[in-house]
Amino acid sequence: MHDKLNYLDFENAIFKSLELVNPTQLCELIPINNSIGRVLSSDIICKKNLPAFNNSAMDGFAIKFCDAGKTLKIKKSIFAGDKIDDLKESLKENECYKIMTGSKVPSCVDTIIPIENCSFVSESSVKIPEDIKKGSNLRFKGEEQKEGDVILKKGEVINSSIIALLASQGIMIVEVYKKITIAILSTGNELKEPWENSTDEEIYNCNSYALISQLKEKNFEATYCGVIPDDLEKSVEFIRNLKNYDVIISTGGISMGDADFVGEAFLKNGLDIAFHGVNIKPGRPIMMGKMRDSLVICLPGNPLTAMINIYLFVIPMLKKLQGEVFINHGFVKATNKNEFKTKKGRVNIVLGKVKNSIFEVARANKYGSGMITVLYESNAILVTSEEVSSINENQEVKLILLDGHFFDDKVNFLN
Numbered sequence: 355m356h357d358k359l360n361y362l363d364f365e366n367a368i369f370k371s372l373e374l375v376n377p378t379q380l381c382e383l384i385p386i387n388n389s390i391g392r393v394l395s396s397d398i399i400c401k402k403n404l405p406a407f408n409n410s411a412m413d414g415f416a417i418k419f420c421d422a423g424k425t426l427k428i429k430k431s432i433f434a435g436d437k438i439d440d441l442k443e444s445l446k447e448n449e450c451y452k453i454m455t456g457s458k459v460p461s462c463v464d465t466i467i468p469i470e471n472c473s474f475v476s477e478s479s480v481k482i483p484e485d486i487k488k489g490s491n492l493r494f495k496g497e498e499q500k501e502g503d504v505i506l507k508k509g510e511v512i513n514s515s516i517i518a519l520l521a522s523q524g525i526m527i528v529e530v531y532k533k534i535t536i537a538i539l540s541t542g543n544e545l546k547e548p549w550e551n552s553t554d555e556e557i558y559n560c561n562s563y564a565l566i567s568q569l570k571e572k573n574f575e576a577t578y579c580g581v582i583p584d585d586l587e588k589s590v591e592f593i594r595n596l597k598n599y600d601v602i603i604s605t606g607g608i609s610m611g612d613a614d615f616v617g618e619a620f621l622k623n624g625l626d627i628a629f630h631g632v633n634i635k636p637g638r639p640i641m642m643g644k645m646r647d648s649l650v651i652c653l654p655g656n657p658l659t660a661m662i663n664i665y666l667f668v669i670p671m672l673k674k675l676q677g678e679v680f681i682n683h684g685f686v687k688a689t690n691k692n693e694f695k696t697k698k699g700r701v702n703i704v705l706g707k708v709k710n711s712i713f714e715v716a717r718a719n720k721y722g723s724g725m726i727t728v729l730y731e732s733n734a735i736l737v738t739s740e741e742v743s744s745i746n747e748n749q750e751v752k753l754i755l756l757d758g759h760f761f762d763d764k765v766n767f768l769n
């Protein structure tokens with residue numbers, strides 16, 4: 355792979371990468387207790403009104419609004435869970451019910467007064483204040499969600515608030531998309547695993563573990579498949595022997611070096627390349643394509659590059675493949691603290707830290723893509739357009755948070 359690469363522009367690369375992906379259709383049923391991070395594969399329709407019946411939001415007295423200011427006789431106490439259908443007789447003049455939070459409210463009353471707002475409270479009577487609001491402290495049947503409403507859409511990632519909604523509907527088993535399978539590979543004779551001894555010339559394989567962990571943070575499970583040796587024949591064989599994965603992600607070995615065989619090895623295994631080379635910094639040699647039914651994503655070997663490119667490019671692809679609807683990066687706005695230079699003519703991905711809406715670029719933007727600590731020191735990335743050569747002091751900037759949210763609509767996060 356010594357040929358000079360044609361660098362695709364950033365927007366096109368994002369478009370082409372997403373175009374490669376056909377969302378999974380495979381589903382399974384799982385208990386909600388094990389469903390955090392999984393993706394709903396069908397809409398959830400409300401089958402029990404929220405709330406299910408008119409109920410009291412306070413412990414107090416259920417009255418007719420016209421009885422404001424009067425001393426009322428307490429006819430009965432109503433508790434949450436009580437069946438009150440037997441309260442056939444409606445309240446007579448100067449009568450009220452004592453009622454607890456969450457109790458069904460009889461149809462003859464229209465207002466709830468909290469106990470602490472009343473005076474002369476005894477077992478049998480209570481004085482209602484003068485100044486009250488009709489309908490206060492009542493929660494009405496179906497005011498939150500009505501039977502038949504779509505309360506959750508297919509493609510949403512299950513979190514604790516979604517579990518609250520599912521449980522509120524009496525749903526214990528939910529249909530989700532089957533998890534996509536992802537293989538993680540590293541390349542390079544210089545690599546040792548973290549538990550091995552390494553000489554001064556060797557380095558520890560940090561990419562595989564870092565990428566698997568980032569994927570785990572985003573609810574994906576990846577399998578580590580080992581290190582491809584720097585040898586074309588062995589690389590071809592290594593790839594040929596891989597099991598069928600939905601996605602294969604490698605790092606390293608895709609640039610112009612004499613030992614960069616990864617691209618060729620995938621090609622010899624039938625890879626249909628979508629692009630090799632994107633006009634970005636860092637991540638220029640990035641390569642993507644399809645090999646049979648597998649998506650192949652080859653990231654550069656530099657750890658910082660691999661980690662930010664998997665976040666920027668690959669996570670949206672995996673989300674799409676997993677059937678998610680919210681796949682596009684969102685941004686937050688902040689003010690840039692110190693001026694810094696960027697490389698004009700390329701889209702720059704710049705690391706830094708944002709705190710209280712102030713963005714501070716990492717190490718004056720003079721770090722290398724082989725570094726690891728910079729990533730640890732940062733919580734956001736700033737992406738520049740090709741024509742930008744510096745970001746000024748106090749300039750308003752758009753940032754993608756490294757633990758940011760994803761949306762269904764595409765936004766322009768370029769600065």
Ligand SMILES: Nc1nc2c(c(=O)[nH]1)N[C@H]1C(S)=C(S)[C@@H](COP(=O)(O)OP(=O)(O)OC[C@H]3O[C@@H](n4cnc5c(N)ncnc54)[C@H](O)[C@@H]3O)O[C@H]1N2
Pocket residue numbers: 540541542544545557558559560561562605606607608609610611614636637638639653654655656657659723724
């Ligand atoms: N003549 C050119 N040389 C390079 C170009 C170019 O356009 N022309 N591009 C440079 C850029 S940009 C990058 S990025 C790198 C990427 O090259 P590769 O993808 O082939 O990556 P390697 O050479 O295999 O590794 C780069 C670097 O990263 C270290 N590495 C690799 N894997 C791991 C791992 N699993 N854990 C930790 N570190 C890893 C490796 O030892 C190298 O130091 O190419 C430039 N060269």
Ligand code: MOO
Pocket residue numbers: 634635636637638639654656659723
């Ligand atoms: O894409 Mo490379 O990581 O700029 O050095």
